Structures are given as C-alpha cells and as structure tokens.
Amino acid sequence: MTTPQQPPAPPQNAPQTPPHAAPAGPAPVAPPHPGAQPAAGHPGQAQGYWPGQAPAGGPAGYVSPIPIRRATLLDAVASEWTKIRSVRSTMWTLGIMVLLVLGIGFLAATLVAGQDGDTGNSSPLALGFFGVLLGIICVVTLGVLTISSEYGTGMIRTTLTACPDRGRVLAAKSLVFFLLTFVITLVSTGMIAMVDSTLLNGMTSYSPDADAWLRATVGVSLYVATLGLLGLAVGALLRHSAGAITVMLGVVLLPMVLSLFMMGDALSDVRKALIEYSIPMQLSAFYATEADHMTGPTGWTPLWIMLGVAAVALAGAYASMTKRDA
C-alpha cells in the first residue's frame, strides 16, 4: 500500500505533472531554464550546482504552469467548510445536540400535555429550553474543537503555511462554525417550537406573539452559536482541547454553582448578579414572558452581552495567534 506502483521515480515524474494540470490556463509555460534568468550571481557559488544552472537572483527560478490566483477569504471559508464537514466530531456533536433539543423538548411537551388542566400563562415555547440548555455543551465542544484540534495535531502549522494571514484563518473558521451551528440550531429550535405549541394548543392562556417566536428560535440560535464562538476563541487562546472545553463548561455552569455558596447578606448582590448573568439564566430569558418577572437582562439583551464577550475573546484569540509561535 505504502509503495506505489510507479517505478522508482524517474526524476521527471513528479514535478512535470503540472503542465497536464492546467490545460485551461494560459499556454503551459515550459519549465524555464534557470540559466536563462538574469544571473545576479554571487561570486564563488558556482561550485556544487548543476551544470548549466546559474542560480537566479530572485525567487523566480521556477514558474509554475498552474495559473496563480490570489487566495481570498472566500477560499479560506471553502477550506474551513471542507475541514468541518470531513471530521466525525462535527457530526457527533451537532447530531447529539439536535437529538437533545428535539428529544427533551418533545418529552417535556408530552409530559405537560399528559397532565390535565391549565398550565397558566407560561409560554408553550419555554418547554424547548431544557433541550437547548443541554445542547449548549455540544455546541461549545464543537466550537473549541474547531480550532484546538488543529493545535493538538499540529495541523495549524500546515494551515498557517498555506495561509500566513492569521486573521483570515480565524475569520473563516468563525464564520463557518457560526453559520453551521446557527442553521442547525435554528432548524431544531424551530421544529421543537412548532411541536410544543401544537401539543399544548389550547392548554395555556398565553399565546406567543411574533417577537416571542422570534426570540425562542432565531434569538436562541444566535445566542447558542455566539456562545460556540466564545468556545472557539477560548480554544484558540488555550490551544488545548480538554483544557478549553473544561474552561467553557466552567463558564456555563460555575456562576450558578458559586451562587449556592454565597450565603450571607453581604454577598447577596454578588449572588444575584451571578445568577442573573449566568448563561442558563440568560438563555431562559429568550423564553420568558412578561409574567415571569425576570430581574436580569431580558428580551434581546443577553444576545448583545454574549456578542460583546465573544467579540472581545475573538480579538484576544487573534492577538494570540499573531503574537505567539504556532
């Protein structure tokens, strides 16, 4: 398997394939003879070189027949799309997230629908919250892995050799990851919102308006995808999959856990803030109605907060990628 069938390398074999490669391009240039180049020669370098080959002065000793095109951000996006769809972790994490959102959302709705009686004036869409809450972990994991797996395997050095522009690599990764998770989350939250509102039709006195629908689907999806971006930024900062995932789990869970230990009156403000600004609480704000009397950020505010945090983290990730050795 390792050894190809080709005979032990006639020297011309490898590098002369390119001319066949680009029939569409400009007439294939014959490999230029470097001797023909203006030889800005250095004295005493004649020794050890191939006969008849005075080294050229510039880098243009060889000109590829493959047409040269300047790579753009779109090329990087295409590359990242190839990368993200060609590893199994993407399918696993997003697949489990969809299962969690749909499964738990459906389960909760059937349980509630099984109970007779009125559910009061809470939103039927809110039943999707628990699935999304668990699904967050999958999205965050994928966000971290999108970049930390490249550092873990050393692939990042290959990537940065192919594209020295760190900003472009980071932007393409963020864009592809964000759009992918946003679309997947939107589809699953949209589905579960419809299922839940159908199952609980007529059981609640509250009927969600357009803004409630928008927040429970688009809002939640944007929030979750942005949280994933934060994971990506943390992955780029820490360059270590397990470490970055642990940190992100801490970010999601720790404020709630910490608030349990903040008993005394002196700490009550801190405890309140920790709970109000914790990620599960902010996520629940997307499902909240007027009647829930949320004390923390409401409406679309959690999204703006998360966007700000992710933007800062991504800026840090960019600085880290440009400053630190890959």
Add this chain to the structure above:
Amino acid sequence: MIEAVGLTKRYGAKTAVHNLTFQVRPGAVTGFLGPNGSGKSTTMRMILGLDVPSAGRVTIGGQPFHKLPNAPRQVGALLDAKAVHGGRSARMHLLSLAQLSGIPARRVDEVLGVVGLQDVARKRSKGFSLGMGQRLGIAAALLGDPQVLLFDEPVNGLDPEGILWVRNLMRSLAAEGRTVFVSSHLMSEMALTADHLIVIGRGQLMADMSVKDFIAANSAGFARVRTPDGETEAREKLTAALVGAGAQVLPEQDGALRVTGLALPRISDIAHDVDTRLWELSPHQASLEEAYMRMTQGAVDYRSTQDQRSGLQAPPAQPGWQQPAAVPQGWAEQAYPVLPGEQPNPYAQPAPAPQAPAPAAPATPPTPPPTGPAPQGAPADLTKRDSEDAR
C-alpha cells in the same frame, strides 16, 4: 532564494538558534544538517513565519514569509508528517489546503498520484504509517507547485523505495530551478541528495559550503595498507616504521592498517626500507558521515552511551579495534539458521561488519562507504539510518 541574517531564537534561557546567517539558492538541493535538537526545525519554522525570531530576520525572495503574495504558491513545506488531523481523509486534508490556497481541486488528485497515495486517498490519515504520513506531507508541499520547497526530515520512516524516490524528487525539483531546502540528521543521505550543505550544531552555523568542499575541509584522506596475512611480525615492523616517520596508524578489523599523515609513495618507500611486502596500498577518502561526525562531535546535545550490561558479558579483548559493546562478538558470523527447504537469505552476508549502533565511536567506523556513486552507497545508508533512528 531563502536568506537568513543574524537569525536568533530564544526560548526563555535556552537559545535554540543563535545568529544564523545563510543563503539557500535556487537550482540546487541544499542540505540542512545538524544533530538532534540543534535547531533545524526551529529555523524551518522561522522561515515559514510560524515562529517569530528573537532577533535577525529571514526572507524568501527578499520578503518575509507573511508578506509574500500567494505564499502557498511560492513556498511549500513539509514540517511534520504527523501534522494532520487524523480523523480526516488524505484527500480531504489536501483538498482543504488546496482551497485555502486558491488551487484548483484537480491538483489534489495529481499530487496524490505523484506521491502514490491514490489508493488510500479516502482513508482517514490516522491509520497511516509514518512513511505514508511523509508521503502525504510531501503531497501537501507540492500542492502549490511552488518555487521554494522546505522539507524537514522527509525520509524518516520511508521504505528504501521511498527514500530513493524522495532523493530523486529533490534533485529533479532543484533541476527545474527551484530552491530545495532539506533538513536531515543523516549525513549519508545528504551526501547522495544535496549539492550544498548548511551544517548547524547547538543552533550555530558550523559550515556553509558545497558537499565537495565539506569533505575536503573536514576529512583527512587515509591509506589502507595490508601486509601479507599471518606475517604479524612484518606488520608490527611496518607499523613501527610508519609511526617513526610521523604517520598515525590504526589497525583495522580485518588486519589491515589505516594510515594517515603520509602520502602513498612515502608509505611504499618505508615498506620497501623495512623489507615488507604489501598486499594492499590504497587511497581512501573519508566519507561525508565521518566528516560530519568530526565536525559536530562537540555540538551533540543528546549523546548515547554504550550499554555496558555489566557482569553479563565478558569484554571482547581485541587490541586496537573498538568493538561495539551492544553487538556481541561473532554476531555477524552466526547468521540466521537456514531452515530445510528455505533459500539462504542472500542479504545475510557475513562479510560486512555490523555497524556500530551508536555514534559514540565516530572515529573508526568499519569500512567507510565510498563517497562516490549512489547505488553502492545506498545499502550502507539504510543500516545507518535505522541505527540513527533507533537512538
């Protein structure tokens, strides 16, 4: 053209690369040699802008790597065969790199064919052997059909056919006018591949010259002198006379003498004076391997020592000849037994002495391979490579 000026890289207190200044010119294979940990890979990473130099600069065609327009079309590199995501198939790996560089996807199948991986293109690279990984890395380097190519230890883990292929590939790439910069710790491999050598040790430049100059500057030629077998008296007499004339004489394993410091006619005259017949008087050029060992002797960071196995083995008492302790005496003679009905292994010839597994005894490697044409040198290189890797 790669140009480094005063290139320095420090990691905390440790200086990995110190004040390197060199040029790598197009149209030739430039070998980049140094012992393990001498800063070869760090230098390569700095050339590619992956590591930022602590001081100095390195440019490709006059510009730092990150400022190059269409960098992947100008520079291709194999840094580490394992620097791929193991869960991705070989083809997808190359496709993502091609897309990133704006290279048509057709090129992916071309380079897969060039390196001979088309049959496993859709397999996940996790299951690849080191040699297959090297081929995938070489494919990635060739993807952009660039004019500057960097290879870090490209023959590690390759089979003999693969080594020959890489060697020919490097030479043909250079013959097209490209700049080819190949790092290795295997002098013998470089002797067959490179036209020019840059040798570093402990991060400092030790040599920057053509292969021919390198040998001339770093190795003294010697003469092999052989007196008739069984006439130990004549041999000792000749040895004494040669030493008296200012030569250095080292006995070789098969009873011949290795004489340095005297010209061949002078040795013949001395033999005539002491009435000794000679069965052999031949000039020899020390191999590149020896020259390299001699040069980097003082700059080896990780030096292996002999496994003493104290108390388990009687020390082989052969005066003058340094028997490698790891290889028991008579190892070469006791070839593997030939089972009934089995052809004797044609390669198991007892003639060449086993290679010393450690570079601890660089001064007297048995039967130095001739530095001349490639085919004769190749088998000797393979054993050397294996013993090097085993360290």
